[in-house]
Amino acid sequence: MAEINVVALPGLPEIVRGDELGVLIANAVTKTIRTVNIGDIFIVAQKIVSKAEGAVVKLDEVTPSPAAEEWAAAHQKDPRVVEVIFRESRRIVRMERGIIIAETRHGFVCANAGVDASNVPAGFVTLLPPDPDASAERLRDALIGAFGRSVATIVSDSFGRPWREGVVNVALGVAGLRPLVDYRGCLDPFGRRLESTVMAIADELASAAELVMRKTAGTPVAIVRGAVEWVGEGTGRMLVRDASRDLFR
Amino acid sequence: MAEINVVALPGLPEIVRGDELGVLIANAVTKTIRTVNIGDIFIVAQKIVSKAEGAVVKLDEVTPSPAAEEWAAAHQKDPRVVEVIFRESRRIVRMERGIIIAETRHGFVCANAGVDASNVPAGFVTLLPPDPDASAERLRDALIGAFGRSVATIVSDSFGRPWREGVVNVALGVAGLRPLVDYRGCLDPFGRRLESTVMAIADELASAAELVMRKTAGTPVAIVRGAVEWVGEGTGRMLVRDASRDLFR
Known part of the structure; x- marks a missing residue:
């Protein structure tokens, strides 16, 4: 049965400029959740990435x-x-x-x-981190270094949307993950070729993570388990639609 | 530790016009997942709602x-x-x-x-269901009738977004759930009053559900557990920004 778990990471200190954020996250995992699985996806709020990097x-x-x-x-x-x-x-x-x-x-x-x-x-x-993909990559390197297991990282932020009320979490930076999954060319159960179904998996993972981040103040990191099928290569940059293809810019 | 689980519901038959979709979902739960908890949120793909309702x-x-x-x-x-x-x-x-x-x-x-x-x-x-909130309400009534426990329902669909690649699941219809959670007026850890943080929880729940729906073809229903804090009253209609407040319409 397909299942994912989303858990908020407790135990992070207040983040300040110069902090080795990946090390602090690894320490919090060691103190609280204890295990890291291959394919775990760490979603980290932009705010603490910016603070650690001095984007203030x-x-x-x-x-x-x-x-x-x-x-x-x-x-x-x-x-x-x-x-x-x-x-x-x-x-x-x-x-x-x-x-x-x-x-x-x-x-x-x-x-x-x-x-x-x-x-x-x-x-x-x-400010937003100057290069969220590089931030995600650095966090990923630190976590792989700490646990010796391949994990993925997302740097997330909450964005508003045209036409809809409220904000949702999206992925700014991505490392170790396919942010888009392209179902085009797949056949539906009626043998019809799907034409336009490219899912923004990284944004959906960021939204799922926000559901546990917000609950308790002071948990700007969440871990998604069970989504190992999307582990791979990709960047948050791939989620940004080029202005030439955009009808709303 | 804040945690949610998202599980795809197996065992649904192909849905056709006139099906009692709520009853079929309840039967699939009884056969496979077996338990229903108070506050479980059932996310149901628009496609099968439309088929059952004859919106074809x-x-x-x-x-x-x-x-x-x-x-x-x-x-x-x-x-x-x-x-x-x-x-x-x-x-x-x-x-x-x-x-x-x-x-x-x-x-x-x-x-x-x-x-x-x-x-x-x-x-x-x-077509989209003519009244997704009414669809969600009917599904909710059937599930409460079957299990005697208060659950929430979301009718979801995948929408594209300006400026970003790929589609994400959003909530069209909602029953038994607060779709928006307003943090305005709350204080952050620095005592600053949050000004614009209204989270579109129902959309984030729909996105989380999609992560398990898509994985296995033929699972257009997912159940989110552990999100009981958002149980309450609300509609999908509340997620639609009025044209008068929209900068992009």
Whole structure:
């Protein structure tokens, strides 16, 4: 019977710049969950990756541009935060009703270019990691080093969606996993060839992980077991639709 | 330790119009998984709900409009399928490069207004159920009747997303579950009030379920255990962003 388990990892300390996050996660596993299986998928919240990597900005050191000042004044925002959002963006997709939807330098399209003030001390904001795939790869290397077993990693964040309420977790960085599974060319039970069924497995894994991460504050890592069939090669980059193929950019 | 389990339900027969789907699901549970816990969440693929409810169209009985004929000819599509897509739409959101993104009569925005030819016999297409929340409610009533325990239900389908490759499962209909969980007003560990964190739990549950549904052909139902904290009242309708609040419609 097909079954997966999703478990939140307790026991992580508050993460600060310079922390060896992969080592801290391995230590938490050793203290609490104890076992690691081949094919376990570690989903790690972007927020702690950014903190460990120093992708954090002190707002006192930001001088807002006139455009940032103007938008901030019109929408009761902190002009320094708006300035950081502009700097993190390579394209503004929508900027209406006080909401900024931006394409980041990585190509992610999300609110505020991923700049976020939650779960950091007052006066600071976090940025998305500069290279989430490299972050995932480093975490994976550390976990394989600690346990001697092949595991996969996902760096995840919560993104809003057009047309639907609420945010869901998606995969920014991926290592050791096929993020997309292509069923095109497979036959359905009626012998019909499936035409457009490419599943975004890594995003679904990130969403599954969020269900246990959120439950208890302070568990920004979850482990998915039983999904070994998707172990393989791939990147989070593969989940970003190229602008040339996008009807909404 | 926060943990959820996701299991695919084996043993369902091929579903046809008029089937009592809730009873068939309960029978499959009795034969295979055996136990049902309070707060178990049953995720049921839209395809079998549509089949049971007769939300299926025989293409031989469809006469395409000139507009459907023209689009079909330009993009190598079946004009009868295009006609059905038009009939299921209340607004065309994008119609470019052979792709139709439409808003259905329910307010869902998705490719082809949810009209789908996979997993049905040649010459037929399925539509989305006319009222997925009512479908979820009926399934829930049947399961509570069979097991005497309060469970929740989600009717799910795979939707594409702007800006990202691949499709993910989302919740169309919901019964017995809070689809959105609002963390606004909660304090983060630094005492900062969270401003915009409304999680689309029902969509994340649907995505988690898809991870086991897809694995084995012929398992269009999955059960999520351990998510009892989200049991409550709500509908899939609550996940549909109103057009007036949507920057992309």
